[in-house]
Amino acid sequence: ASDGQKFSLSVDQQPVSVTKFDLLPNPVLSWFTDQDTAGYRIFALPKPLMPGDSATLEIKTSLTNPGFVNNGYRREILYNGTFTSAGIPSIGYDPNGELESDEDRKKYGLVEKPDDLPPHRDPYGEKTMLFNDDADLINFECIVSTVPDQIAVAPGYLQREWTENGRRYFHYKQDSKIDYFFNVVSGRYSVLRDKWTSPKGEDVNIEIFYHQEHHYNLDRFVAALKDGLSYFHQNFGPYQFRQVRILEFPRYAAFAQSFPNTIPYSEDFGWYADFSDPNDYDYGYYVTAHELAHQWWGHQVVPNFTRGSNLVSESLAEYSALMIAKQKYGPDNVQQFLKYDLDGYLRGRASESKKENVFINCNRSYQWYQKGSIILYGLQDYIGEERLNSAIKAFRDSFGMKENPPFAGSYDLHDFIQTVVPDSLQYYMEDSWHKLALYENRVVTAKAKSIGNEEYEVTLTVKANKRYADEKGAETDATNMDDYIDIGVFAPDKVEANGKKLTVPLYLKKHKLTAGDHTITIKVNKKPEKAGIDPYNKLIDRVPEDNRKEVEF
Incomplete structure (x- = not known):
């Protein structure tokens, strides 16, 4: 018995019993009559089970609440x-029970x-399912x-x-x-x-x-x-x-x-x-889409037990849910979803107690959930939704419903995606999958003047910068920055009959920017209200709040 759970085993209808074993090193002080074994038991089979043999394992188990636990509740x-x-116990030793x-x-x-899983293409990892x-x-x-x-x-x-x-x-x-x-x-x-x-x-x-x-x-x-x-x-x-x-x-x-x-x-x-407020974050819709996506990513394609493989399940589910949100609200109105994920990733890395892995080796939930969604959403924005989805579908066709190993790893998904990324954007794959890239983009000034015929000239001064961090957080400037980054100018929000606010872009294009200050002049055909650099938070920017600014006249 362990904390309200009792179970007994039989093999081919013959009962099996727990063999004696000691917990080592012996605890100096124990509050328990029997030594605590974290629910771990070793059973002796009636006879040895040789390679290729089979047997029927029968488990009788009960879960009860005999009282209350000291840490929370059952x-x-x-x-x-x-x-x-x-209440069916897992078979084998579980290292997750260790400190x-x-x-x-x-x-x-x-x-x-x-706390890393086996390395990429590890033979045991490739033949073992993640969950x-x-x-x-x-x-x-x-x-x-x-x-x-x-x-x-x-x-x-x-x-x-x-x-x-x-x-x-x-x-x-x-x-x-x-x-x-x-x-x-x-x-x-x-x-x-x-x-x-x-x-x-x-x-x-x-x-x-x-x-x-x-x-x-x-x-x-x-x-x-x-x-x-x-x-x-x-x-x-x-x-x-x-x-x-x-x-x-x-x-x-x-x-x-x-x-x-x-x-x-x-x-x-x-x-x-x-x-009832149509501008609230609709997490009910989003979470439902995410969980449904797991029927493809997690059940059709089951990740293997190697480093970073959680992204096969979680990052693809996050991306899939974002695509549903994009389809429902339009590409100009998913910024609240992206900002939510960006904030979650930044909080996660800020509280990291050991080290931060690069994405292809991700080993934390803030990496495979929040960072993964930003990376994949940004990628479809660069190369096109249809092109990225074609690579993901090819990955699914290769590994979906696969009964025999090797099962899918993060490196498999990476390789399928990399084939559809043009040379001009391979830097994004390198930065997002193999490095820890952090942007420091901001609007310095945003000014506009009327030039007649209901047209306006907007002059933006923006500062672009990219830094690389190592796994312990030490940072260096990216000396070769020459990246495609969105520059946007926006009219006042459109308000629908139900009160839903919709973003109205007057200009949104990618500019190739090096590190440093840039002055950009844009003509628009309506009076602008705001302007920004990476205004939808598609990049991992540590201070996203300064990416937009009110336009001055």
């Missing part, structure tokens, strides 16, 4: 809103622990029972439902192989049902399981699913399932997680949020 088994991985902090390890006489090393793709089927007034859901298609001995049963079966990555959810749900139809006439059932009082933003979730299914199908390839489901769970945790055709989604992520 959230798996709840009165209404259970969300669990069924990570350099300070803590030094305190206990342990050597520093490297688990217990299995590759599996056949999945389960029967779940719950109390009579709740609905239990797991990945797969519902085969039948029945009531027996005061319990409500659900039988799910997936008819294609999936990653060994599943969940079980149970709650008193209301269910919204809809469908999306592919260009070939194939229906995908949409189901949203929600707490009946949290019905406010269901239309946003449905719109994001339909928009995402259409865009991802057209640009990256077909959706592999006949259904997609979103399931609300209590806000004891604040995240969403994408399992095969089943997406548990915390009630704290927009179920009862007030989006």
